[in-house]
Amino acid sequence: MKILYIIPARGGSKGIPHKNIKPLNGKPLIYYTIDVARQLTSDENICVSSDDAEIIQAVEDYGLKVPFKRPDHLSTDTATTNDVLLHALNFYQSKGINYEVIILLQPTSPLRTVQHVREAMDLYDNKLDMVVSVKKSHAASVLCFENDNGYLEFCFNKSGSRRQDFSSYYEYNGAIYIINVERLKEKGLSSFTKKKKYVMDELTSFDIDIPLDLIIVESILKMKNSNLNV
Template structure:
């Protein structure tokens, strides 16, 4: 992973859980779980916490990570996506004379990861792909139990098919938000949601927890307190 930039995007604003990225999860700031994971496989100089928030900067520095820049305000709004944040970080380092061969994006809202998964994802990566992404397998399948409302106000299956058992449906996946292994050349050409050459790496339910609500936070607390991981 020597040629990889580890990018941890951590915006200051959070509506669902105030100051979520630095809120203590079992005694440790949430963002520290991602920082500690990054430090387990690379040097601090290859880790970038991209944030607009002074408190997050202080927490990152207390974890041994230097924060080389403060994210511009236009990249810290509710509508700002990952694409601009990644490009901003890559350009900053390129101006310093450093070019990375990969970007490992670690969202702070996914506190549970293990190094074996990352190594397996790295084996799936090649310069010909846009991204290797961690995924989970949903409990609901659009061929069987997910519906959309049609123009007449009636529910229809989201995906067409005649399946009498969920087990017979094609496998589907969701991005679990844990690890994105991104080709920098691809992200310079287009945003992540336009990538066409994406390989998956399936993670278990425990490693697919993404904190987006107080209920998700309680689930993570339970996982840690009961030592499920």
């Protein structure tokens, strides 16, 4: 399979300004994802899609050529991942390069490893729309809403079962998406039905969204490095 690794990195993050290049344990956040992609393929198959000059410069300072600057209309809060992926595919297709699979690696998942991606890839075949990484969720057992009388009711756990006895539910963790290009072009991400899960644990599923996440993940990385040096 001819695989394109796409790392989306727009500059307009509101929770953490310039989040994708924020320092994390001594290097910009996006470098962790570039490091993973580089262990899986050559640089020519890695596409950082960004609208931001500072992010592009940081990536190129790391030795990875950014193939294009993402258009402004694909960098707003309302722009879809689907459109960003198709834009990248069309860029390469215009140069006579056609990919069969996209592996989307978001830079906000710095604890995702090469092994995780390889294990997810082992689950993929061209009959699927997508393999997506998830973590086990306990939200369904405790999720509530306020009823018309102002009292809380469980949304799903009507019987009040113990969490460990509740059915298994999963959350997308944002770390890995292995996407069938033909299906993406045919019907788009939102219409995918043949999706297979790849389960990651709670620790490696950390997604950087707010400043506290950076502090927690940096602590985890420092602990790992300390253990390696013992």
